Amino acid sequence: MYNFLLIEDSAEDSDSFKDTVKRLNLQANEEVYHLDVAETYEEGMKKVSENLNGIIVDIKLDGGHSGNEIIREIVERFRVPVAIFTGTPDTELAKDSPIQVYKKGEAKHEEILKELCDTWDTGLFDVLGGTGIIEKAMTKIFWENLYPQINLWKEKKSQGIETEKVLLRYAVSHIQELIDNEVPAYVTEEMYIKPPISPDIKTGSIFQSSKMGLSCIVLSPPCDLAQHNGKFKTNRILVCEIDDHDTVNNSFADKSKKPDHRKKDIEDAIKNNSTSYYHWLPQNTLFEGGYINFRKVITYSPEEFIKKFGNPKVKVQEYFVKNILNRFSAYYARQGQPDFNFKVEAKAIYDKIVSTEENKK
Incomplete structure (x- = not known):
C-alpha cells in the first residue's frame, strides 16, 4: 500500500x-x-x-x-x-x-x-530513504566496524586530524565493500556523476569547449590537481581528447561485412580489447559517450584551461577513473620487444623438436 x-x-x-x-x-x-x-x-x-x-x-x-x-x-x-x-x-x-x-x-x-x-x-x-538500505548498512558498520575503533579515532583527533571528514571517507569505503558482492553488473549510468559534486578540475572530469565542441577528460594525477591557496601543484593540466562515439563504433563495424564479426569487433572495442589507445566511455542518458584517445594528449596552463572549458560537464566515477589511468599509463609505458626474424627462429625451434622426437624412436 x-x-x-x-x-x-x-x-x-x-x-x-x-x-x-x-x-x-x-x-x-x-x-x-x-x-x-x-x-x-x-x-x-x-x-x-x-x-x-x-x-x-x-x-x-x-x-x-x-x-x-x-x-x-x-x-x-x-x-x-x-x-x-x-x-x-x-x-x-x-x-x-x-x-x-x-x-x-x-x-x-x-x-x-x-x-x-x-x-x-x-x-x-x-x-x-530515512530507513533505507544505506541507513541499515551504516548501522551495521557503525556497531561492527567503526564504534569498536573509537579509541583509534580519539587518538587521531588528539593529533589534530580532521576526523569527521576522514571517517566519512572511511565509512563510504566500508559501504562499498559491503555491497560489492550483493549487487548485479554495473549499468552504464553508474560510470558518471552528473552534475559533478565539485566544479573544481578533478582527475576524471569531462569538459567540453563551447566554441570548438571539443570534449576531453582530465588525466592529470590527483596529486597534481591539489590546490594550495587557490593554486595547483602543477602548471599544466593534462587532458586527452574524446573521439565521437558513433564515428569510432562505425569504424570498428566496417572492418568486416559479416554481422557476427561486426558484433564481435564492437564488443572488443567496448571491452577495450580492440586497441591499446582507445578507452570506451558509454553513451547513455547522462553523457553522449565517446572513446578516450590516448594518442590525442594536450596540456594547458590552468588559466588557459579554465578560460577554454569553464566548468566540468560530467565526472567519471572514481572506481572507473583508476581503470582509465591504469590503461593510460600502460599505453605510454609499453615497450616492444626488439625485433627478431621470428619465422626463422620459430622454424629452428620446430626443427629441433622434430629432430629430438625422431632420435627417441
Missing part, C-alpha cells in the same frame, strides 16, 4: 482527491492507496515524514502561507517523492528540479499518484 499526504486547504479539492483514491481502491478491489489530508500549513508541517511514499502540496495555503515553505522544509530535511498540485503554479523550483508541477483543472489525480508511485518504485528511496 502507498501512503500519501495531501497538503491542501480547500475542502472541495481535498474531497475530490479523496474520492479519486476511493474509486481507484474499489477498482483494484484492495487498498492500494491511502491518503492523509493536512488542511492547514501548520498541520502539513507536522505530518511531513519520510514514512510516506509521496507528498502532494498546494502552493496557496491558509493564513497567507505558501507551499514553497513546505517544499523548502522537505528538501532540507527529508528524502521523499514530492509533487505540486496547485491552481497558482508560482513555485521557487529550479529549472532542473525533479519535483513535478501539476495545475488544477488540467492534471488528473490518477496521473499524480501514478507518477509518485513510479518514482517510489525505482528503489531510490529504499536505498537513500
Whole structure:
C-alpha cells in the first residue's frame, strides 16, 4: 500500500482527491492507496515524514502561507517523492528540479499518484530513504566496524586530524565493500556523476569547449590537481581528447561485412580489447559517450584551461577513473620487444623438436 499526504486547504479539492483514491481502491478491489489530508500549513508541517511514499502540496495555503515553505522544509530535511498540485503554479523550483508541477483543472489525480508511485518504485528511496538500505548498512558498520575503533579515532583527533571528514571517507569505503558482492553488473549510468559534486578540475572530469565542441577528460594525477591557496601543484593540466562515439563504433563495424564479426569487433572495442589507445566511455542518458584517445594528449596552463572549458560537464566515477589511468599509463609505458626474424627462429625451434622426437624412436 502507498501512503500519501495531501497538503491542501480547500475542502472541495481535498474531497475530490479523496474520492479519486476511493474509486481507484474499489477498482483494484484492495487498498492500494491511502491518503492523509493536512488542511492547514501548520498541520502539513507536522505530518511531513519520510514514512510516506509521496507528498502532494498546494502552493496557496491558509493564513497567507505558501507551499514553497513546505517544499523548502522537505528538501532540507527529508528524502521523499514530492509533487505540486496547485491552481497558482508560482513555485521557487529550479529549472532542473525533479519535483513535478501539476495545475488544477488540467492534471488528473490518477496521473499524480501514478507518477509518485513510479518514482517510489525505482528503489531510490529504499536505498537513500530515512530507513533505507544505506541507513541499515551504516548501522551495521557503525556497531561492527567503526564504534569498536573509537579509541583509534580519539587518538587521531588528539593529533589534530580532521576526523569527521576522514571517517566519512572511511565509512563510504566500508559501504562499498559491503555491497560489492550483493549487487548485479554495473549499468552504464553508474560510470558518471552528473552534475559533478565539485566544479573544481578533478582527475576524471569531462569538459567540453563551447566554441570548438571539443570534449576531453582530465588525466592529470590527483596529486597534481591539489590546490594550495587557490593554486595547483602543477602548471599544466593534462587532458586527452574524446573521439565521437558513433564515428569510432562505425569504424570498428566496417572492418568486416559479416554481422557476427561486426558484433564481435564492437564488443572488443567496448571491452577495450580492440586497441591499446582507445578507452570506451558509454553513451547513455547522462553523457553522449565517446572513446578516450590516448594518442590525442594536450596540456594547458590552468588559466588557459579554465578560460577554454569553464566548468566540468560530467565526472567519471572514481572506481572507473583508476581503470582509465591504469590503461593510460600502460599505453605510454609499453615497450616492444626488439625485433627478431621470428619465422626463422620459430622454424629452428620446430626443427629441433622434430629432430629430438625422431632420435627417441
